[in-house]
Amino acid sequence: MPVVRPVALAFAGLFVAAGASAQSAAPTPEIAGFIVTYAPGTAEAANANIAARRLSDASRQVARSGLMAKRGPSVGLGYQRRLSVGGDVLRATRLLAVDEAAAARAALAAQPGVARVEYDYVLQANLRPNDTRYAEQWAMTDADAGLRAEAAWDLSTGTGVIIGVLDTGIARHTDLDANVVPGYDFITSVTTAGDGNGRDADASDPGDFANGRNSSWHGTHVAGIAAARGNNAAGIAGLAFSAKVMPVRVLGRGGGTTSDIADAIVWASGGAVAGVPTLSAANAADVLNLSLGGPGTCTSALQSAIASAASRGVPVVVAAGNDARDAGAYTPANCPGVITVAAVGANSARASFSNFGAVVDVAAPGVSILSTANAGTQVPGAENFLAFSGTSMAAPYVSATLALVQARRTALRLSPLTVADQEALLKRSTYAAAAGCSGCGAGLLSAQAAVQAAGGASTTPTTPTNPTTPTNPTTPTNPTTPGTTFTQTFLNLTASTGTQMRTSLNVPAGARDLRIETSGGTGNADLFVSQGTAPTTAQATCKANAAGNAGLCAFATPVAGTYHVLINATAAFSGMTLKISYVQGGSTTPATFANDTDVAIRDNATASSAIAVSGRAATLSAPVTIDFALRHPASGELKVELVMPDGLVVLLHNRAGGATPNLAGRISLQAPGRAANGTWTLRVTDQVTGNTGLIDRWSLAF
Structure with a gap:
């Protein structure tokens, strides 16, 4: 069994060099509402x-229009108060970015008598920590190779995120203990x-002392x-100083085995x-x-473990190695699906010891990094702080940046990113090394740009190209x-990611049960449909923007004319199907009834969404198709029921456990x-403490 050792502990002096600061993405302001x-x-x-x-009426109209739903769930807007300096405050139910608030601002400005509408911005303290040795942490602020940490902290400090550190375990340290959650020792020998x-x-x-070498306290430092x-x-x-660390011990005296590490990846x-809770x-x-x-190839055990973690949305960040060689010859740096990290010094050049090559994804500071440690030569002694060098020190900066990203998205109630999307976000958020850094992947890590991108800001302000109209394999004929x-x-x-597809169709008079539906494939495509005018992601007659590719816009009695369809790649997607159908006149069945108004699923509570059905035969004779889409970080906590007009309750989905995000179903x-005829109700019960979500939309067809 291959033995794996910590990738670190090549002590080196601090590199200091002057240079031009790389430009980062322009900050994106957040908006709490409007001042009219x-x-x-x-x-x-x-x-007043x-x-x-007047403004309460206007607020309800703007909220119902969906103008403010470009980056997340539909937003409520309500009148709050009159300011002492004049002007009236309207408050949104969640924070908005400028691009999704712009259309709402224009709608409010069009109201009779309104002189101006301003954004009610959210301002933050410019956070610079008061830690006594913060000035020695060059990696946070260095102009040439730094993380741009202080700007990132204004948006996120990692609250609510757990970083699993698979290493030598952790020694007690007063500057770390409060952020440590229970872990496990996976060493079998x-x-x-x-x-x-x-x-x-x-x-x-x-202590991992062995073969005449003192204990490293490597896990504590990382x-x-x-x-x-x-x-x-x-x-x-x-x-990520508000995040938690989970110590998972896989390295001991002489290192650790890939078999133990594979189990630890799956468990954490x-x-x-087996045998572990x-x-x-x-x-x-x-x-x-x-x-x-x-050194070595990536074993199937490690590959399977990494894929298992990815299936649960958990990325694996790996140090590239310290032998100044191609990282492609080192494992797990060469495993598919990991994020491999090289090290740079303060001059932004690749560290002399750092591995490099095609498998490297990004580079981060890894020379003379001050962190928590221990003075014991063999067993734990007094706590202290030491500066170590190695790609081991660079990797946790990347892990912590992902913690900042995930906490930021949670705070903004944005859908979680897949592992692939997290890696892509890191890469497009990097900046170029002032001294050059060959074999360093996409570039140098910027925590600031990554956190800004997590909230929807563009790190590379380019205009996405619009692909050609989707290819239709058959030429349909209008039914007569x-x-x-x-x-x-x-x-x-x-x-x-970021590209859009468009198509349109003419719906004749007398048509019914128009259905525009996306399904299948991988990734995340959002569906927007409008009648008469082209939709945007901010404004559309129907929006189906739950996570994944499943989306449905249904119109029981569509207005004759042109319906325009927009598919927006919130994340890259492939293998998806778009199906458009309607029935020309004749029979009154089937028809689709839908409710796409967002309803909050509160913690340990029941949420309900109703659809009023009329004009159908008195009793059912054909099957009823129920479609529903729920947004929730842990769908295994949810129970979904249908309440029929005569009071019969039908269980559609029972609580299954697990942390798979979001839930969509067709029954x-x-x-x-x-x-x-009557009121049909979708009832969703959150049965576990700790998460909230939304009923995004649901429909009946019969």
């Missing part, structure tokens, strides 16, 4: 009560473990780089390992850091016989003789 000022002489300017009534036993729930580091307590007037600040990411979704790690490696169905299908659609219900 009426023109002097208007009744609204003179009387009149203004409140008692000799290697050095703590008197094999696997157990104690992930503390007893953990501090990622998430040492920040702004606590002591010691250092970890890059929330998977099941499985973590709940809330307690599993959100990102894994592996500052370890050695009443009751005949028109169907148009576009197969195997593929687009890169055919046989209920002959049951009442068809």
